[in-house]
Amino acid sequence: MILKKLMRSVREYKKYAILTPIFIVGEVAMEVSMPLITVKLVQHIREAVATSGSMKYVFIYGFLLLLMALTSLAFGAIAGTTCAKASSGFAKNLRRDIYCSVQDFSFSNIDKFSTTSLVTRLTTDVTNVEQSFMMIIRTAIRSPLMLIFSVVAAFSLHPKLPFIFVVIIPVLAFGFFMIFKKVRPLFTSVFKRYDKLNNSIQENIKGARVVKAYVREEHEMKKFDDAAEGVRSDFTHAEKIIALSSPMMNVAIYCAMIAIAFFGAKAIIACGGDTSHYGGINVEALSSLLMYSMQVLMSLMMLNMIMVTITLSAASARRIVEVLDENSDIVSPENALTTVADGSIQFENVSFKYNKHAEKFALSDINLKIESGQTVGVLGGTGSSKTTLVNLICRLYDVTEGRLKVGGKDVREYDLVTLRDAISVVLQKNVLFSGTIKENLRWGDPNATDEEIVTACKLAQADEFIQGFPDGYDTFIEQGGSNVSGGQKQRLCIARALLKKPKVLILDDSTSAVDTKTDALIRAGLKKFIPQTTKIIIAQRVASVQDADLIIMMENGKIEAMGNHEQLMEQGGSYREIYEMQNRVSEGGAN
Ligand SMILES: Nc1ncnc2c1ncn2[C@@H]1O[C@H](COP(=O)(O)OP(=O)(O)O)[C@@H](O)[C@H]1O
Ligand SMILES: [Mg+2]
Numbered sequence: 001m002i003l004k005k006l007m008r009s010v011r012e013y014k015k016y017a018i019l020t021p022i023f024i025v026g027e028v029a030m031e032v033s034m035p036l037i038t039v040k041l042v043q044h045i046r047e048a049v050a051t052s053g054s055m056k057y058v059f060i061y062g063f064l065l066l067l068m069a070l071t072s073l074a075f076g077a078i079a080g081t082t083c084a085k086a087s088s089g090f091a092k093n094l095r096r097d098i099y100c101s102v103q104d105f106s107f108s109n110i111d112k113f114s115t116t117s118l119v120t121r122l123t124t125d126v127t128n129v130e131q132s133f134m135m136i137i138r139t140a141i142r143s144p145l146m147l148i149f150s151v152v153a154a155f156s157l158h159p160k161l162p163f164i165f166v167v168i169i170p171v172l173a174f175g176f177f178m179i180f181k182k183v184r185p186l187f188t189s190v191f192k193r194y195d196k197l198n199n200s201i202q203e204n205i206k207g208a209r210v211v212k213a214y215v216r217e218e219h220e221m222k223k224f225d226d227a228a229e230g231v232r233s234d235f236t237h238a239e240k241i242i243a244l245s246s247p248m249m250n251v252a253i254y255c256a257m258i259a260i261a262f263f264g265a266k267a268i269i270a271c272g273g274d275t276s277h278y279g280g281i282n283v284e285a286l287s288s289l290l291m292y293s294m295q296v297l298m299s300l301m302m303l304n305m306i307m308v309t310i311t312l313s314a315a316s317a318r319r320i321v322e323v324l325d326e327n328s329d330i331v332s333p334e335n336a337l338t339t340v341a342d343g344s345i346q347f348e349n350v351s352f353k354y355n356k357h358a359e360k361f362a363l364s365d366i367n368l369k370i371e372s373g374q375t376v377g378v379l380g381g382t383g384s385s386k387t388t389l390v391n392l393i394c395r396l397y398d399v400t401e402g403r404l405k406v407g408g409k410d411v412r413e414y415d416l417v418t419l420r421d422a423i424s425v426v427l428q429k430n431v432l433f434s435g436t437i438k439e440n441l442r443w444g445d446p447n448a449t450d451e452e453i454v455t456a457c458k459l460a461q462a463d464e465f466i467q468g469f470p471d472g473y474d475t476f477i478e479q480g481g482s483n484v485s486g487g488q489k490q491r492l493c494i495a496r497a498l499l500k501k502p503k504v505l506i507l508d509d510s511t512s513a514v515d516t517k518t519d520a521l522i523r524a525g526l527k528k529f530i531p532q533t534t535k536i537i538i539a540q541r542v543a544s545v546q547d548a549d550l551i552i553m554m555e556n557g558k559i560e561a562m563g564n565h566e567q568l569m570e571q572g573g574s575y576r577e578i579y580e581m582q583n584r585v586s587e588g589g590a591n
Helices: 002-007 011-051 056-103 107-113 115-157 163-206 208-213 217-243 245-271 283-325 386-393 416-422 437-441 450-459 463-468 486-499 516-529 565-571 573-590
Strands: 345-352 363-370 375-380 401-406 423-426 504-508 534-538 550-555 558-563
Touching (some): 011 056, 107 115, 163 208, 163 245, 163 283, 208 217, 245 283, 375 386, 375 516, 416 423, 423 486, 437 450, 450 463, 486 504, 486 516, 516 534, 558 565, 558 573, 565 573
Parallel strands (some): 375 534, 423 504
Antiparallel strands (some): 345 401, 550 558
16 A cells, blocks of 8 residues: 555656666576586586696686676666666655645644654655665565575585575574564654654754743753654664674574585585486585575575665655645635635634644634724734634634635635635744745735835835845845844735735734834825725734724634724723733833
8 A cells, every 4th residue: 555655656767667677687697697607617627627628618608607797797787777767766756746745735734744744754754765665676676586596596506405595594584574573663663753853953943043042052952962862772772673683694594504515515525526426516516505605695684684674664654655645624625716705704603723632722702794995903912812813714724613704705615726815914924935025025926017016015114125225126035034134024024915916914913023103104005005905913012903993802712802992992801901001101111
């Protein structure tokens, strides 16, 4: 099952994957017949020396031997190339398939795996599988083939002596089996630890500034050490067990060789080197027999290595297939609606949990009606589910209970692209991508003209500072937007969202790093220039939402109070408290 799913990614590299073992068969055939030819060659040398006769056969066999060695070398080289082509092509396709699958993931799919685990799967796990794919097409055919050829050839030299192998190989196989049974669970656990390790690395590098600001380096170092130590100890434990297989094999094979040498010598003495007797053997045949013993040893060693790689990559393969098998739980329905009528939004008894098994509802009993074009403010402490509330509107998550309508229709009836085109969200965690400012803004609308871009930036109060950069709109944004300030980044993200010309614009705490005056200018601009668009503004400052048509107070995943500024002031409650507190602070600041 797992294998079949993975093999789907071989695709156009299939011909290389098939050619490789064919060349390998050729290589092995040459390699194993060489000792047989050597026996003949030595015989002819001896005859030639004894009779001082012609060297004709010596040359023929010598030449044949050389030819065979060269052919074997050539086959080996070709197989190496095709194998590299097949395995690296397979890895490329596999990464692409995983990536495609991840692109379709909804937020809850990503939550389930965690970002770092997905990265490990795309990198380390694919590399493991690639390695074992390479092993399989090269060695998995080569070693058993060599084993069988060698044993058969050995029997052609003597009818009884090679029986020693027949006894020893099954004993060894059983030993290997026991070792791998022990090692398998260790490898599975190693990858969980890898995820932890990568998590620690990612968190640290992303949050490097915070780590430094809070002088948490030591604590973070310890966390990293623990994770790295976990990986080490699991690997050491596994390797310790695997290491047993090598001495086990060596002992067995050398015992076999000694036995062959001993009984072989006895047989030579018994028949006086006359090979025409049954069970007769001469010195050349015996030395070739010992050469075959070496080949048996080598092929067993390779088989052992293959098994280690396969065990290791089986854990990786399972992790990859998990991602390939995961279906996005948020998809467009059949006969989806492709137009959003207007920017009205309605929550009907909506409840929501992030996880099926979670006890706590992140949102419960939300009833809310927003007319198209209204400005809605959302206030509430951190963790009061403000972000969760707006994430439902563009279907980043689906409601658990109840219904959510945009433009009068359930969001689940829309084509996802249509819905998300109609709704622009400036997420709390803003992200800019590396590229120029213009390129970043065109995410909002790939066909936006330069004038449109400038208009959007003027609305978002971003035009001024952009003009101030030496390169203006062609200024290069570093990865993650690290070369612009927080407030500038927020304004760029707002401009990008405006370029989508959305029916609903959601600003999730998007002006937190912008000064009060600029914040007010942005709001005034939105009101004036996009009156048709429904605006949802999540904010910390009452001033940011004070003049909204509707203000929602969130607490603990519930709507605590709702109304415009005057109504809420009249009701008293937490809105008035916050209002008075914040105004007192700002008055104090003015003095
Ligand atoms: N992806 C997530 N998975 C599980 N729980 C989450 C997730 N995002 C937020 N939560 C939880 O949901 C609650 C509300 O979070 P959020 O909507 O981000 O609050 P706010 O935006 O008001 O600060 C919090 O208790 C938070 O821990
Ligand atoms: Mg939030």
